[in-house]
Amino acid sequence: MSILFTNARLINPETGLDQPGALRINGGRIEAILPEGASPNPDDQVIDCQGKCLAPGIVDIGVKVCEPGERHKESYRSAGQAAAAGGVTTMVTRPDTTPAIDSPETLEFVTRRANEAAPVNVLPMAALTKERAGREMTEIGFLMDAGAVAFTDCDHVVQNTKVFARALTYARSCGALVIAHPQEPGLSAGAAATSGKFASLRGLPAVTPMAERIGLDRDIALIEMTGARYHADQITTARALPALERAKSNGFDITAGVSIHHLTLNELDVADYRTFFKVKPPLRSEEDRMAVVQAVRDGLIDVISSMHTPQDEESKRLPFEEAASGAVALETFLPAALRLYHAGQLDLPQLFRAMALNPAKRLGLPSGRLGVGAPADLVLFDPDVPFVLNRSTLLSKSKNTPFDGQRMQGRVLATYVDGKEVYRRH
Structure with a gap:
């Protein structure tokens, strides 16, 4: 099944562009990079990114x-x-x-x-x-x-x-x-x-x-x-x-x-x-x-x-x-x-x-880019949301972070590996 990310702010390190758009993935790969407001196909699962950043x-x-x-x-x-x-x-x-x-x-x-x-x-x-x-x-x-x-x-x-x-x-x-x-x-x-x-x-x-x-x-x-x-x-x-x-x-x-x-x-x-x-x-x-x-x-x-x-x-x-x-x-x-x-x-x-x-x-890997045919390894994040880091909430077994108690800005909302969602922030 194909997934269409709509209303996204696409971050493309290969072209240096940071602009609104949409992205379709299919079979674990990026199938198309589309302009803002692209209409979905009948079999697309649509994910509305609500203007947040979508990056490799x-x-x-x-x-x-x-x-x-x-x-x-x-x-x-x-x-x-x-x-x-x-x-x-x-x-x-x-x-x-x-x-x-x-x-x-x-x-x-x-x-x-x-x-x-x-x-x-x-x-x-x-x-x-x-x-x-x-x-x-x-x-x-x-x-x-x-x-x-x-x-x-x-x-x-x-x-x-x-x-x-x-x-x-x-x-x-x-x-x-x-x-x-x-x-x-x-x-x-x-x-x-x-x-x-x-x-x-x-x-x-x-x-x-x-x-x-x-x-x-x-x-x-x-x-x-x-x-x-x-x-x-x-x-x-x-x-x-x-x-x-x-x-x-x-x-x-x-x-x-x-x-x-x-x-x-x-x-x-x-x-x-x-x-x-x-x-x-x-x-x-x-x-x-x-x-x-x-x-x-x-x-x-x-x-x-x-x-x-x-x-x-x-x-x-x-x-x-x-x-x-x-x-x-x-x-x-x-x-x-x-x-x-x-x-x-x-x-x-x-x-x-x-x-x-x-x-x-x-390392000779095909990932790390928003390009047609690249693996659908993606991160959806909000760069502006503020929070105070509490090290006890970290998922690592060890909690030795220098940022404990510090004000940070930017949260990961969802992560995809080969087009599969492996994390979603609740």
């Missing part, structure tokens, strides 16, 4: 689901429900589990769990080196056959340059995408904040923004040497942007992402050691934040992701230096991103270009 579903690279090993923090069922409630239709999951996803057997286990439990698409990434230990690369070819869409050791930087170069060379021969965390691990070891006046006043162990730049410079040199496909998971400092720009202008196959927390929060939000604001890399200065927002607007930074990292209360209710890093973000991703829209810093097509179209393109 978010493709979120770097979601941590804690299966296997720490299911009490997040399971595929709870993460899938949180994703659907946040307008995320595709979760690209990280391999930093216990044990790490570094063999076809572990990968097949999580794929099976995800397909059973999650109402949204789940695409797993696999570890680049065994146990994410940086000593020996994984069986990249076998893992790709088992369904791995990219390879990453997450925040464990491969310190042995020879091992990393070998892994990049092998990944290139397989056409695999390598996702790395640009950071100089010696400088950033033990850091809980970004160096500067705030960290000094709070007495926190800090890391210079140059650590990100040094890590990125090394990786770019290895991309030049190997010709591999590379994505930097988070670029969060102004210092790293010129190197990224040079690498792109030199024609290297490089893209970069940033987390929603680094786009919407800065180091001062930590205030009096609030550990829900402890993320990795640490929150940066306001100047860095503004530079990174500008880089997203210019297209220099391609992808915005949630970097959803669940941590239980025991891991967070500790002195700031000892507390675990990370924040849940699947449900808060879109309302947080809409802060940039309401501040006039990014328009909605620009936001969805970075949250849906570009990540889908980087």
Whole structure:
């Protein structure tokens, strides 16, 4: 049966248009994009969007689901429900589990769990080196056959340059995408904040923004040497942007992402050691934040992701230096991103270009766009409705959000995966 979304405000990241219209889906695909006031076919199920925004579903690279090993923090069922409630239709999951996803057997286990439990698409990434230990690369070819869409050791930087170069060379021969965390691990070891006046006043162990730049410079040199496909998971400092720009202008196959927390929060939000604001890399200065927002607007930074990292209360209710890093973000991703829209810093097509179209393109997926023939993965949302976030209402098992008690603007009304409704706000 076909569904006609009428009276919608269509957000198309591919064309950059934000305009009224209608959308017909059939057989799990977008069949037609129609002008406003298009009349339904006799067999259409009509959904009146009442002037609200209809956009491609978010493709979120770097979601941590804690299966296997720490299911009490997040399971595929709870993460899938949180994703659907946040307008995320595709979760690209990280391999930093216990044990790490570094063999076809572990990968097949999580794929099976995800397909059973999650109402949204789940695409797993696999570890680049065994146990994410940086000593020996994984069986990249076998893992790709088992369904791995990219390879990453997450925040464990491969310190042995020879091992990393070998892994990049092998990944290139397989056409695999390598996702790395640009950071100089010696400088950033033990850091809980970004160096500067705030960290000094709070007495926190800090890391210079140059650590990100040094890590990125090394990786770019290895991309030049190997010709591999590379994505930097988070670029969060102004210092790293010129190197990224040079690498792109030199024609290297490089893209970069940033987390929603680094786009919407800065180091001062930590205030009096609030550990829900402890993320990795640490929150940066306001100047860095503004530079990174500008880089997203210019297209220099391609992808915005949630970097959803669940941590239980025991891991967070500790002195700031000892507390675990990370924040849940699947449900808060879109309302947080809409802060940039309401501040006039990014328009909605620009936001969805970075949250849906570009990540889908980087992974070779047909989703992330409002185009005829594209999968009907859609999010219907009201960008203007205000609310105060209460973390106890989040669907994630862990509730470690920095936005608890904050005024937010923008709610997901419904989410569709392959044309099927997987979430509706009541």
